[in-house]
Amino acid sequence: MGALPRELVDEALAAGKARREEILGVRYLRFRDDWHHVPRGTVVVEGRVVWGYPRIGRILRLETGLAEQFDGPFQAEEKIDGYNVRIVRLGGRALAFTRGGFLCPFTTDRLPDLMDTAFLEAEPERVVCAEVAGPENPYLVGHPPFIGEDVRLFVFDLMRLDRAEFEAPDRRARLVREAGLPAAPVLGRYTAADWERLRALLRRLDAEGREGIVLKALAPPWRRAKYVTASSAVADVRVSVAALRQLPPEYFTNRILRLVLFLDEEGMEADPALERALGAAFIEGLQAAIAQFRAEHRVAHRFRCRFRERAYAEAFLALQQRLAGHGRVRALRLEREGAWEVLEFEKLDPEMTGLLGHVLRGGVVYD
Amino acid sequence: MGALPRELVDEALAAGKARREEILGVRYLRFRDDWHHVPRGTVVVEGRVVWGYPRIGRILRLETGLAEQFDGPFQAEEKIDGYNVRIVRLGGRALAFTRGGFLCPFTTDRLPDLMDTAFLEAEPERVVCAEVAGPENPYLVGHPPFIGEDVRLFVFDLMRLDRAEFEAPDRRARLVREAGLPAAPVLGRYTAADWERLRALLRRLDAEGREGIVLKALAPPWRRAKYVTASSAVADVRVSVAALRQLPPEYFTNRILRLVLFLDEEGMEADPALERALGAAFIEGLQAAIAQFRAEHRVAHRFRCRFRERAYAEAFLALQQRLAGHGRVRALRLEREGAWEVLEFEKLDPEMTGLLGHVLRGGVVYD
Numbered sequence: 001m002g003a004l005p006r007e008l009v010d011e012a013l014a015a016g017k018a019r020r021e022e023i024l025g026v027r028y029l030r031f032r033d034d035w036h037h038v039p040r041g042t043v044v045v046e047g048r049v050v051w052g053y054p055r056i057g058r059i060l061r062l063e064t065g066l067a068e069q070f071d072g073p074f075q076a077e078e079k080i081d082g083y084n085v086r087i088v089r090l091g092g093r094a095l096a097f098t099r100g101g102f103l104c105p106f107t108t109d110r111l112p113d114l115m116d117t118a119f120l121e122a123e124p125e126r127v128v129c130a131e132v133a134g135p136e137n138p139y140l141v142g143h144p145p146f147i148g149e150d151v152r153l154f155v156f157d158l159m160r161l162d163r164a165e166f167e168a169p170d171r172r173a174r175l176v177r178e179a180g181l182p183a184a185p186v187l188g189r190y191t192a193a194d195w196e197r198l199r200a201l202l203r204r205l206d207a208e209g210r211e212g213i214v215l216k217a218l219a220p221p222w223r224r225a226k227y228v229t230a231s232s233a234v235a236d237v238r239v240s241v242a243a244l245r246q247l248p249p250e251y252f253t254n255r256i257l258r259l260v261l262f263l264d265e266e267g268m269e270a271d272p273a274l275e276r277a278l279g280a281a282f283i284e285g286l287q288a289a290i291a292q293f294r295a296e297h298r299v300a301h302r303f304r305c306r307f308r309e310r311a312y313a314e315a316f317l318a319l320q321q322r323l324a325g326h327g328r329v330r331a332l333r334l335e336r337e338g339a340w341e342v343l344e345f346e347k348l349d350p351e352m353t354g355l356l357g358h359v360l361r362g363g364v365v366y367d
Numbered sequence: 368m369g370a371l372p373r374e375l376v377d378e379a380l381a382a383g384k385a386r387r388e389e390i391l392g393v394r395y396l397r398f399r400d401d402w403h404h405v406p407r408g409t410v411v412v413e414g415r416v417v418w419g420y421p422r423i424g425r426i427l428r429l430e431t432g433l434a435e436q437f438d439g440p441f442q443a444e445e446k447i448d449g450y451n452v453r454i455v456r457l458g459g460r461a462l463a464f465t466r467g468g469f470l471c472p473f474t475t476d477r478l479p480d481l482m483d484t485a486f487l488e489a490e491p492e493r494v495v496c497a498e499v500a501g502p503e504n505p506y507l508v509g510h511p512p513f514i515g516e517d518v519r520l521f522v523f524d525l526m527r528l529d530r531a532e533f534e535a536p537d538r539r540a541r542l543v544r545e546a547g548l549p550a551a552p553v554l555g556r557y558t559a560a561d562w563e564r565l566r567a568l569l570r571r572l573d574a575e576g577r578e579g580i581v582l583k584a585l586a587p588p589w590r591r592a593k594y595v596t597a598s599s600a601v602a603d604v605r606v607s608v609a610a611l612r613q614l615p616p617e618y619f620t621n622r623i624l625r626l627v628l629f630l631d632e633e634g635m636e637a638d639p640a641l642e643r644a645l646g647a648a649f650i651e652g653l654q655a656a657i658a659q660f661r662a663e664h665r666v667a668h669r670f671r672c673r674f675r676e677r678a679y680a681e682a683f684l685a686l687q688q689r690l691a692g693h694g695r696v697r698a699l700r701l702e703r704e705g706a707w708e709v710l711e712f713e714k715l716d717p718e719m720t721g722l723l724g725h726v727l728r729g730g731v732v733y734d
Contacts, residue, residue: 057731068729225731244620252619253611254734260653261726272643279645286627359628362435364424364592367621 082133241285245351449500608652612718
């Protein structure tokens, strides 16, 4: 099994930490949790290992965080508000796996629209790490303001099959450029001493409603960190508040802390427009949920996305239905529209539906 | 042991659900958790039982909630934003116990200023249930806007020793009035059909920054419910956000839901001033915590309160230090000022102190 000893895989299977999957005829094995040195989301397919994408620590302070995390030059890349995929070519097909290690029928189906997959034919040992984002993505409610329709893909790392390391940023940039792959924008090179330049950059990204940056060292041990804008915190609250009973409640308090530390570092005064935007994000998001409950007797989020092939749309739906649990994901429409099979589906929020049903009917809560 | 069988008390002690306490020379037993039919906060002192004050369910909707909870007339009383005490006269002294069943040295010391304790000499079987509120209370950061200094006491129920039942609202009101005790304001009598009148009342309370109402049925089975204003939700966020790592995170999301349902029922449109107030409550509360951390290298809340007797101030401090755990409560000053022993103390927030220290120094978080 490539770089993973068979005994380790067997133990992980026995412990329930790894699981066999079959999606669209692809049989593979997925690590559901961290297991010894193997991260969650690691996949074994055709005897090769697609290593899990590691978590990147967040700094909440540029001035001290850069100095603490980086002792040499690093590169800033735009952080795109989408979902993370790893793309490989195995068994004669290009396949996209989600962060959690599921073969993603949506991304796999749409790969020819998102990138030139000839790269993986020329470089079959590669793992392309990318963010997929846009209003017609099937996973996330939010999306970057600069993507008006459908989805786009942004490559931000290259790995190799059976290996956990990333290609160095310079070499990765050259390979991606030469292959004509779409890349996450590189926003310059810095050292920790340049924190005021980065602060100015972040202020611009914030004003444009962009999410933030990922910083990658240009020399071993290749350290990384991320940092996000105040506006991304407000946007997260707005799109997520209707799901407040499903999310860990720290979700909201963490974002408010990021926002306030961002303002503090940027030397921004208490701004009535921002205060109002944060309050409105909470209030309007919940008002929309109440209005939906009143009209439809449930709170659900609607997604729309485009597939090339109907079979992939069906496989996507089946997977979402399995993952979300009984009855929570429901197809509303799957129809040919020109070149596309357009899928519309909704994801029920049973917690918010139950809570609003209870309290609007006059029930009591003990909190 | 009065109304509690000795075996039940012994079992509760053995199970760690009850505990013996001694504060200011008063030896008593306190139920730390619900145990069979005995609620948390129940106290046994001088062989008599002071029954725990029961939780009151919250409705989030007047129109349906009143109809669901009340099938006859009920009374609305103002809900005062303070802490709950039960006051008894036992062993020749008037004693005040907190909701959790601790003898409160502060309230006990100040009782002669807060109410005419001759009532308990004339009616020694009584348990007076009251809220104590004001800017100089030693427990809560917030307080009602209409109390400018020190604390005041508001009686809202009468019980009897060894009994779990409340005096009926009518009889209680008469007894309280005849004894000249300060009472929580009674805001009228209603039936569920009067919900629009109550809605108008709540709108006025909201505009005045008051917390809300407690509703009490006027006939058996004496049902109760509470309902709070949008402004109380914003006030709670403002005074609590610096402690966001110590509070259950649902604390915030519950209050936002209450606020939005209040607006919805009141037919209030999205209001820029309220949106801004909610955003500002989050932002300014955390900004204050950051400013304090920067000046003092810790986040702590400062309390100031007045005692009659120094020994009670010392007993109060000792109890707070024991309950808060090692080093979290620190006396800043205990000095005679005219008629008062003025205590100033601070309560450290170790979670927020640790988090701000970590991230301001440039540490990373994984969230």
